[in-house]
Amino acid sequence: MTKPSPVDPHAFPDEQAAESALRPGSLAEFRGQPRVADQLGLVLDASKHRGTVPDHVLLSGPPGLGKTTLAMIIASEMGAPIRISSGPAIQHAGDLAAILSGLVEGEVFFLDEIHRMSRPAEELLYLAMEDFRVDVIVGKGPGATAIPLEIPPFTLVGATTRAGLLPGPLRDRFGFTAQLDFYETPAIEHILVRSAGVLGIQLRPEAAAEIARRSRGTPRIANRLLRRVRDYAQVKADGRVTEPIARAALELYEVDELGLDRLDRGVLEAVCKRFGGGPVGLSTLAISVGEEAETVEEVAEPFLVRQGFLMRTQRGRVATEAGWRHLGLTPPTSGAPGPDLFS
Numbered sequence: 521m522t523k524p525s526p527v528d529p530h531a532f533p534d535e536q537a538a539e540s541a542l543r544p545g546s547l548a549e550f551r552g553q554p555r556v557a558d559q560l561g562l563v564l565d566a567s568k569h570r571g572t573v574p575d576h577v578l579l580s581g582p583p584g585l586g587k588t589t590l591a592m593i594i595a596s597e598m599g600a601p602i603r604i605s606s607g608p609a610i611q612h613a614g615d616l617a618a619i620l621s622g623l624v625e626g627e628v629f630f631l632d633e634i635h636r637m638s639r640p641a642e643e644l645l646y647l648a649m650e651d652f653r654v655d656v657i658v659g660k661g662p663g664a665t666a667i668p669l670e671i672p673p674f675t676l677v678g679a680t681t682r683a684g685l686l687p688g689p690l691r692d693r694f695g696f697t698a699q700l701d702f703y704e705t706p707a708i709e710h711i712l713v714r715s716a717g718v719l720g721i722q723l724r725p726e727a728a729a730e731i732a733r734r735s736r737g738t739p740r741i742a743n744r745l746l747r748r749v750r751d752y753a754q755v756k757a758d759g760r761v762t763e764p765i766a767r768a769a770l771e772l773y774e775v776d777e778l779g780l781d782r783l784d785r786g787v788l789e790a791v792c793k794r795f796g797g798g799p800v801g802l803s804t805l806a807i808s809v810g811e812e813a814e815t816v817e818e819v820a821e822p823f824l825v826r827q828g829f830l831m832r833t834q835r836g837r838v839a840t841e842a843g844w845r846h847l848g849l850t851p852p853t854s855g856a857p858g859p860d861l862f863s
């Protein structure tokens with residue numbers, strides 16, 4: 521196992537406290553995703569106006585874009601408590617029934633990774649979402665009876681990185697659904713400036729821009745890079761984060777101008793230099809960079825593809841012209857070699 525990369529979008533186990541400190545507490549402070557924030561604001565205002573609990577909310581999108589943050593904001597905007605759990609933690613319907621029956625009126629129930637819940641729990645959730653009721657099964661076999669149990673009205677906030685995996689009947693029970701997208705660089709700059717304020721870091725605007733460009737449109741990565749750059753500034757300079765300090769720190773952490781890390785560059789370099797631009801199969805590629813095929817496929821490739829540096833074709837991975845150029849290499853032909861050149 522290689523050590524975690526600073527541009528991994530997943531949260532590290534020791535990062536929770538640092539992340540909590542940087543969560544914006546209100547919709548007004550939540551930067552980026554303007555459409556989602558506006559629509560959600562309307563849903564919350566309307567429910568306050570009517571004096572009812574807000575509709576159930578489904579948030580989908582890649583890790584680190586603010587799903588948990590938005591769930592907490594919904595609770596705080598409604599002045600309601602929040603209960604947090606996750607799909608993998610709920611293996612039996614009884615686990616879910618216990619949580620639901622313990623909710624207080626108006627509580628926000630945040631269910632992360634909702635697509636990983638067990639089937640029986642999912643069915644129990646349908647009823648709870650629709651009728652604020654759960655059926656508790658007493659006894660076993662033919663003598664088993666279902667005793668309906670009222671639960672107080674609550675708002676379910678479901679989060680998923682894989683909206684496509686949710687069964688239709690579950691998706692249909694959410695009154696409001698939002699897809700979070702990668703952030704534009706200026707929004708990430710705003711987030712960095714706010715985080716620097718919270719952490720008491722003197723961050724020059726050019727340095728914020730530099731870090732933002734390398735953050736892959738992901739607030740979690742931006743905040744993490746900011747903390748690393750701050751460490752560097754404190755140890756190697758006077759603590760102020762200037763552009764040269766940010767550049768030097770990010771170079772040390774092997775995060776390049778566009779946010780590629782060592783693994784991303786290694787994969788791209790292998791495709792270009794060792795395999796003539798491709799196509800090369802995933803397992804061969806993984807062996808050549810000394811990584812698991814899964815890591816190459818799930819960690820490095822999505823960003824390389826998003827950047828337009830790599831293509832996944834039926835016959836293997838192919839570097840694009842932009843990919844060659846990002847490494848400072850000249851593509852072998854006017855464009856990247858197409859799969860047909862290698863037949």
Ligand SMILES: Nc1ncnc2c1ncn2[C@@H]1O[C@H](COP(=O)(O)OP(=O)(O)OP(=O)(O)O)[C@@H](O)[C@H]1O
Nearest residue numbers: 539542543550551583584585586587588589739740
């Ligand atoms: N719009 C935003 N403004 C400011 N900070 C943000 C924003 N979105 C996310 N963050 C920060 O990024 C970090 C990660 O956000 P969060 O935990 O909400 O992501 P997530 O989508 O729930 O990730 P996961 O899918 O891994 O659970 C937090 O520290 C949070 O404060």
